[in-house]
Amino acid sequence: MIELHHLNKTYQVDGRQVTALQDIQLQIPAGQIFGIIGRSGAGKSTLLRTLNLLERPDQGRVLIDGIDATALDQAGLRTLRQQIGMVFQHFNLLAHRTVAANIRFALELAGELDASAMAARVAELLALVGLTEQAQQYPAQLSGGQKQRVGIARALANQPKLLLCDEATSALDPQTTQAILQLLLDINERLGLTIVLITHEMAVVRAICDRVAVIDGGSIVEQGTVVDVFLHPQHAASRNMVAEDGHAAVLDLAGKLHSVAGKLLRLTFVDAATYEPVIAEVGQQLASPINILQGSVGRIKDRPYGQLIVGLQGDVSAAQAAFASRGVRCEALAA
Numbered sequence: 084m085i086e087l088h089h090l091n092k093t094y095q096v097d098g099r100q101v102t103a104l105q106d107i108q109l110q111i112p113a114g115q116i117f118g119i120i121g122r123s124g125a126g127k128s129t130l131l132r133t134l135n136l137l138e139r140p141d142q143g144r145v146l147i148d149g150i151d152a153t154a155l156d157q158a159g160l161r162t163l164r165q166q167i168g169m170v171f172q173h174f175n176l177l178a179h180r181t182v183a184a185n186i187r188f189a190l191e192l193a194g195e196l197d198a199s200a201m202a203a204r205v206a207e208l209l210a211l212v213g214l215t216e217q218a219q220q221y222p223a224q225l226s227g228g229q230k231q232r233v234g235i236a237r238a239l240a241n242q243p244k245l246l247l248c249d250e251a252t253s254a255l256d257p258q259t260t261q262a263i264l265q266l267l268l269d270i271n272e273r274l275g276l277t278i279v280l281i282t283h284e285m286a287v288v289r290a291i292c293d294r295v296a297v298i299d300g301g302s303i304v305e306q307g308t309v310v311d312v313f314l315h316p317q318h319a320a321s322r323n324m325v326a327e328d329g330h331a332a333v334l335d336l337a338g339k340l341h342s343v344a345g346k347l348l349r350l351t352f353v354d355a356a357t358y359e360p361v362i363a364e365v366g367q368q369l370a371s372p373i374n375i376l377q378g379s380v381g382r383i384k385d386r387p388y389g390q391l392i393v394g395l396q397g398d399v400s401a402a403q404a405a406f407a408s409r410g411v412r413c414e415a416l417a418a
């Protein structure tokens with residue numbers, strides 16, 4: 084478990100103060116995949132880098148499994164950093180070393196294994212990320228996805244408890260992104276590793292994150308399960324990001340449609356309710372037709388969801404009760 088308590092960070096730029104982090108309070112449960120989203124300059128990278136103290140906060144505490152990382156001396160910090168792997172957008176591989184030697188580099192730095200133990204560990208990591216056949220190739224001979232697999236293997240070399248990913252898939256095409264996300268999910272499940280990732284791609288969060296925090300202007304403005312934040316964003320910054328995604332949280336069409344469609348409701352289906360003929364049933368029960376105006380369906384990690392805007396001629400509270408009894412959240416939209 085990682086706990087951030089009242090973190091503040093200010094940079095001096097040309098005699099000006101730039102606030103990068105403001106009173107950050109965050110808890111990241113062990114074993115989860117935790118996403119941090121926010122627009123460019125919001126403070127995502129700064130926040131991620133405070134987790135391994137690459138960036139030292141001006142104020143506040145970083146607790147990792149109860150240990151205050153901000154209070155550690157150099158030796159303590161070195162030990163802590165070995166338990167934290169990091170993956171970067173542009174891979175940061177050593178061009179003159181082979182794939183195997185890039186991965187071995189992390190083991191050499193730690194200096195804990197002899198040559199044969201290192202070779203065995205490198206072979207294990209190559210198999211884990213699916214690069215056994217590329218072991219003797221150089222980074223220039225690899226695709227972007229393969230380079231990122233090397234980056235992930237290197238980050239995992241010293242068996243960290245925590246993996247930090249800064250835009251790990253942002254330089255990759257959609258198909259390669261999916262493959263790398265599957266690898267991260269697999270690592271999370273197989274090794275029980277906690278993953279904190281920052282991304283500007285909402286699809287990444289929907290695909291693999293359990294929880295998400297939204298950072299805006301250096302402050303956390305919203306956090307929760309991905310299902311809650313993506314289907315019911317509360318803060319304007321979260322709404323904008325999720326709306327740009329165009330997938331969830333169907334846009335409010337109330338103004339345009341009210342006159343023709345009757346009262347507007349937003350329905351949110353999650354899990355089992357997604358598969359039931361709820362609209363038809365409630366329409367029959369209320370003896371008034373329900374008109375579907377807009378909708379999106381999809382998956383958040385392994386949970387199916389649907390979100391619809393419907394028009395209703397009948398009684399709103401009766402409809403809300405009927406939907407609620409079938410496990411569907413129903414909100415009346417203001418005209």
Ligand SMILES: Nc1ncnc2c1ncn2[C@@H]1O[C@H](COP(=O)(O)OP(=O)(O)OP(=O)(O)O)[C@@H](O)[C@H]1O
Pocket residue numbers: 094095096101102103121122123124125126127128129130283
């Ligand atoms: N080393 C630094 N010196 C001065 N200012 C910095 C430094 N690092 C970050 N900043 C400033 O702090 C703020 C937050 O930057 P940060 O890199 O954390 O944003 P970000 O959310 O990661 O953005 P992006 O999505 O573009 O990567 C920005 O205003 C940035 O200019």
Ligand SMILES: [Mg+2]
Pocket residue numbers: 127128129
């Ligand atoms: Mg950044």
